[in-house]
Amino acid sequence: MRIDVVTIFPEYLDALRLSLIGRAREQELLDLQVHDLRDFTHDRHRTVDDTPYGGGPGMVMRPEPWGEALDHVQAAGRTALAGVSGEDATPHLLVPSPSGVPFTQQLARELAAEPWLAFACGRYEGIDERVLDDAAQRWRVTPVSLGDYVLNGGEVAVLAVVEAVARLLPGVIGNAQSLVEESHEDGLLEYPVYTKPASWRGLDVPAVLLSGHHGAIARWRRDERVRRTARRRPDLAAALDDAALDDADRRVLADQQADPGSARFLPEPPAVAD
Numbered sequence: 001m002r003i004d005v006v007t008i009f010p011e012y013l014d015a016l017r018l019s020l021i022g023r024a025r026e027q028e029l030l031d032l033q034v035h036d037l038r039d040f041t042h043d044r045h046r047t048v049d050d051t052p053y054g055g056g057p058g059m060v061m062r063p064e065p066w067g068e069a070l071d072h073v074q075a076a077g078r079t080a081l082a083g084v085s086g087e088d089a090t091p092h093l094l095v096p097s098p099s100g101v102p103f104t105q106q107l108a109r110e111l112a113a114e115p116w117l118a119f120a121c122g123r124y125e126g127i128d129e130r131v132l133d134d135a136a137q138r139w140r141v142t143p144v145s146l147g148d149y150v151l152n153g154g155e156v157a158v159l160a161v162v163e164a165v166a167r168l169l170p171g172v173i174g175n176a177q178s179l180v181e182e183s184h185e186d187g188l189l190e191y192p193v194y195t196k197p198a199s200w201r202g203l204d205v206p207a208v209l210l211s212g213h214h215g216a217i218a219r220w221r222r223d224e225r226v227r228r229t230a231r232r233r234p235d236l237a238a239a240l241d242d243a244a245l246d247d248a249d250r251r252v253l254a255d256q257q258a259d260p261g262s263a264r265f266l267p268e269p270p271a272v273a274d
């Protein structure tokens, strides 16, 4: 897979040289190229922002450097991908933004099947909307959100999206089974995990996990996944496909929903103003 990232802070992306993703790049499973937006300015101060038309706070990223940067991504990527994806290859442009579509494991899987992704990292109040409109005349363009909070720029979101996508590429993770048995692969959160020692600071590992009864362990883990999902993510619990639940799942889910009890790590819900 080819990935291009355009940013005014290329060093943010240095973290993608580490660990699993760094190794994937060395093995050429992933060709990740980072481009400095300021290299596509032409003024002495390498200016990338200007005041918003219509007024309001903050600054907006100017369209001209973005247009040139994305033209460069097109040309550089096409050369790199020559032969792999044909003469008319274009990237799928992803634009991190609090106003984007939710980034999910499902979207990560879809992106991992594509040959070429590009990321545009906005800063300030965002990128002039015409940059996205112009790119959309040639490329697929998708604004993506990591969640309902605001970051200072798209770079940290790109780190998360690239990691979520790259680890799904063939050969990047040694144990393919660890990709299947993961949160969000089947709509349930993961079960709690423990390692040695069996007792630590007065807290014991649940006895069933030491029992050697594989059937009982599997059932306990399944129950914990259902309970945890109901407690922490009522939105996911409500969306569970009934056909994917067995009778025991349905009982655990109903019990948990009837008696939320001690939701160990959940804060009190915020008071609702009237």
Ligand code: JF5
Binding pocket: 096, 097, 098, 121, 122, 123, 124, 125, 126, 127, 144, 145, 146, 147, 148, 149, 150, 151, 152, 153, 154, 155, 157
């Ligand atoms: C960004 C303008 C981009 O803040 C985010 C973000 C939040 N969830 N997902 C992404 O992106 C950075 C900030 C302001 C454009």
